[in-house]
Amino acid sequence: MLSPPNEQQETDNTESTRRSLAKVAHVINGEFYSGAERVQDLLGKCLPQFGYDVSFVCVKPGQFAQARSASVGAIYDMPMRHRFDLWQSKALADLVKKEQFQIVHAHTPRTAMIGMGAAYLANVPFIYHVHSPTSRDSTNRWRNWFNQRIEQVSVARANKLICVSNSLAAHMKSMGVADNRLAVVHNGVPQLANVPERELPVGNWTLGTVALFRPRKGLEVLLEAIAELRQAGQPVCLRAVGRFETVDYEQKIQELVAKLNLAGAIEWVGFTQDVNAEFAKMDLFVLPSLFGEGLPMVVLEAMAAGVPVMATDVEGVTEAIVDGESGMIAKPNDAQNLAQKIEAVLIGKVDWREIRRNALARHAESFSDVAMARGVATVYDEVLPRSTPVRMAE
Numbered sequence: 001m002l003s004p005p006n007e008q009q010e011t012d013n014t015e016s017t018r019r020s021l022a023k024v025a026h027v028i029n030g031e032f033y034s035g036a037e038r039v040q041d042l043l044g045k046c047l048p049q050f051g052y053d054v055s056f057v058c059v060k061p062g063q064f065a066q067a068r069s070a071s072v073g074a075i076y077d078m079p080m081r082h083r084f085d086l087w088q089s090k091a092l093a094d095l096v097k098k099e100q101f102q103i104v105h106a107h108t109p110r111t112a113m114i115g116m117g118a119a120y121l122a123n124v125p126f127i128y129h130v131h132s133p134t135s136r137d138s139t140n141r142w143r144n145w146f147n148q149r150i151e152q153v154s155v156a157r158a159n160k161l162i163c164v165s166n167s168l169a170a171h172m173k174s175m176g177v178a179d180n181r182l183a184v185v186h187n188g189v190p191q192l193a194n195v196p197e198r199e200l201p202v203g204n205w206t207l208g209t210v211a212l213f214r215p216r217k218g219l220e221v222l223l224e225a226i227a228e229l230r231q232a233g234q235p236v237c238l239r240a241v242g243r244f245e246t247v248d249y250e251q252k253i254q255e256l257v258a259k260l261n262l263a264g265a266i267e268w269v270g271f272t273q274d275v276n277a278e279f280a281k282m283d284l285f286v287l288p289s290l291f292g293e294g295l296p297m298v299v300l301e302a303m304a305a306g307v308p309v310m311a312t313d314v315e316g317v318t319e320a321i322v323d324g325e326s327g328m329i330a331k332p333n334d335a336q337n338l339a340q341k342i343e344a345v346l347i348g349k350v351d352w353r354e355i356r357r358n359a360l361a362r363h364a365e366s367f368s369d370v371a372m373a374r375g376v377a378t379v380y381d382e383v384l385p386r387s388t389p390v391r392m393a394e
Contacts, residue, residue: 028056032212033064034211050374090117093121096119112155187296189369205284209286221334303359308345311329325355
């Protein structure tokens, strides 16, 4: 009879398996922990089962190292002294050679600059992950134009660009990227083992939103919609989860809250690592983005948690939810339309229970973290052919 392996044997087996995997260096900003960082975190957790061991190189070390949920994957701090600190390309190339990384995978225009140079110097494939349209990433047109130019130059030598939605792939194609260099891999989040049953809310409704709050997220529009609903006699309040990008923007929002007389109707939760616990306190999740999305992770997380989603018609969102079936779609930057769409759910014109059931099924079928990792691994396989790729049990 075979005896079960002891703890040391299990550790040795795990280390042996990891040594047999192809090594990938994910070059990230690392300053915040938001949607793109959640993607990076989950890839670090899931890619080993498809033959790839992930490590992270942070050029703006910060919240990522403390907030990530997956403890697998080494983290290397390689802070850039300024946006054009291209000397770090040489430092990154030296790390790639020393640690025998076989792929460099960048996630932002900033990291693409040094990632491209490092991959060239180390003679390894270079992958770039497109999380959002850089030309529409903020309300600052000069910054958008500048970052777009950096991105275009930096990804010119990329073996493959991974776009998180079909709309982003079309955007990159319009920027001159050839079809054969583009791959679409939808974002994904874990399925929850036990999604609790929920009853249709009665009386007061808690609307929720989760974001790194900045102008393009449309928080002002949501606040105006809530004020309109309350004036019409609808008992709604807001649970806002996340931090503000700047102090100035937070002050601007608080001035609007005071103007709309909403101070008593909003609970500011701040940043949290346990987003699922927050979803359990929301009756309807609202993402009022104005523009600049790829495929919002938070929409997928709400679907997986069984919270009906109300989002705006921006890039990628309609690839995740079907209006009136697995979620609701409102017009961007239109508080009146958003209020009308929310009210349709509150008064039962839209079936809250059915949307919840359909969203759970749609997420499980197409938007899991394992499906996302499988898609990324397929791209890796294309640029790094191996005769005997390692595949753990899924």
